[in-house]
Amino acid sequence: MHLNADGLTLSHGEWALCADGVFGEGVHLVTGAVGSGKTTLASALAGIFEPTSGQISREGVLRFTLSMQFPEYHVTGFLVKDEIRSWHLPVGKTLKKSGLEGRENEKTLTLSRGQLKRLHLTCLLGNSWDAVILDEPFAGLDCREKKRICTAIEEGNHPLIIIFTHEQAVLPVADFIWEIEGNALVCRGSVPDAIPAWKGAPRYLTRAMEEGAHPENIRLQDATEALCRMHD
Amino acid sequence: MQDARLRIGATLLLSCAAFSSVFGAVLVALWWGIVARGERNLPGRHATAVIFGAIILVAGFTEMFGGDGISYGFRMTVVTLIAFWAFGRGREGDLMNTAVWAFGDRIGFDLGLTAEMAVSSLRRTEKDIRDIKNALKLKGSRGSVHDLIPLGLTLTIMQIYRAREQGITLATRGYRGGGTFTPSFLRSKTDNVAFFSSILIIMAVFVSFAGYL
Numbered sequence: 001m002h003l004n005a006d007g008l009t010l011s012h013g014e015w016a017l018c019a020d021g022v023f024g025e026g027v028h029l030v031t032g033a034v035g036s037g038k039t040t041l042a043s044a045l046a047g048i049f050e051p052t053s054g055q056i057s058r059e060g061v062l063r064f065t066l067s068m069q070f071p072e073y074h075v076t077g078f079l080v081k082d083e084i085r086s087w088h089l090p091v092g093k094t095l096k097k098s099g100l101e102g103r104e105n106e107k108t109l110t111l112s113r114g115q116l117k118r119l120h121l122t123c124l125l126g127n128s129w130d131a132v133i134l135d136e137p138f139a140g141l142d143c144r145e146k147k148r149i150c151t152a153i154e155e156g157n158h159p160l161i162i163i164f165t166h167e168q169a170v171l172p173v174a175d176f177i178w179e180i181e182g183n184a185l186v187c188r189g190s191v192p193d194a195i196p197a198w199k200g201a202p203r204y205l206t207r208a209m210e211e212g213a214h215p216e217n218i219r220l221q222d223a224t225e226a227l228c229r230m231h232d
Numbered sequence: 233m234q235d236a237r238l239r240i241g242a243t244l245l246l247s248c249a250a251f252s253s254v255f256g257a258v259l260v261a262l263w264w265g266i267v268a269r270g271e272r273n274l275p276g277r278h279a280t281a282v283i284f285g286a287i288i289l290v291a292g293f294t295e296m297f298g299g300d301g302i303s304y305g306f307r308m309t310v311v312t313l314i315a316f317w318a319f320g321r322g323r324e325g326d327l328m329n330t331a332v333w334a335f336g337d338r339i340g341f342d343l344g345l346t347a348e349m350a351v352s353s354l355r356r357t358e359k360d361i362r363d364i365k366n367a368l369k370l371k372g373s374r375g376s377v378h379d380l381i382p383l384g385l386t387l388t389i390m391q392i393y394r395a396r397e398q399g400i401t402l403a404t405r406g407y408r409g410g411g412t413f414t415p416s417f418l419r420s421k422t423d424n425v426a427f428f429s430s431i432l433i434i435m436a437v438f439v440s441f442a443g444y445l
Contacts, residue, residue, distance in 0.1 A: 043366070046370065048366040048369070048370070065370050065371075066370055068363060068366075068367055070363070072386055072389075072390055073360075073363045073364045073366075073367035073386070074367045074368075074370075074371060075382060075386055076368065076371065076382040078385070086371070087371075109385070109386065109389040109390075
């Protein structure tokens, strides 16, 4: 099962982004500065942005989805319970998972941006997909909720997850790291070998590596554990 | 046409001329064919079909029930083409520049600010509609008619929230009405010719009316 970007060129007027690579099973983290083209690439991989050249093939990927940065766009249910039902999920369990117990009769679009994002991601990750593309899933969430989403990503049963983010504090366990650099998608490789080559790595990772530690993954706890191992 | 004052003026004159008579509409269509060449800004096929489809539908009903539907359809089509030209050529700040130039720092500033906010909201709505439609498609669209309800609801509520946020931002920055703004305008060589020709068209329409009376 894989998602293949074959000689892709994406453009908006003068701006263009080149992407060439295969996203196999596992969790892929794609990072890049704001405005580097993460959303455009995520949309192209989801099939809702037409590439200027090249093609995207999805081998063995039958059910796939994209979580857009703004959760409002996905809303189809007037009340919170209707929204949960629109994802074919049980209301009570989903409310509990998203930390919104007792709010099933509230109007979905009157929830705050953060609450709506929580609800949307809980619903989306609560379904069964072959491939999930998440565009800035941590935007608008506090640290506790970011961790909750990381847990949902790690515990989910989605074979292929691609996360587009510029998050620098709370990240999930990842298998592969990609970066958008100089208008091109660059694969840094698999984790942990890719970590030293990752230019946009969070400060806690670079600091740990400066200290001589070798984190096994990209989370803060991986950096801390690597530092602890050094001092044992 | 780069000068916003001339473009807005020409839009008003041409719209009046096109809607007033078939003769005026023919002249404006000629103007559109010559002056607006390369700046027509026609929307995508789908939007074009919806907009002109609606005009044809109304024209058809009018014709069926004894009205002059063909004339109405032609005149409205030309007015719509002028609207595409005017709206698509607009740059951020055009309405503010023109309103302050015409009505001064008090009423002009308020009018300009309101118009700029309305236009930027319209432009953002285009992107919102595209994104909502894509999100619904990914979620499992139940058909374009069924999708209209969530699309309309989300769009309306998002606009209300944005309006409230804009209002709070303006109030926080101390806005109470009016302000200081120095209008500036660009002008190309063809601007005067294009504007002057729109004056000739409206005059020709008046003359034809006078002759008729």
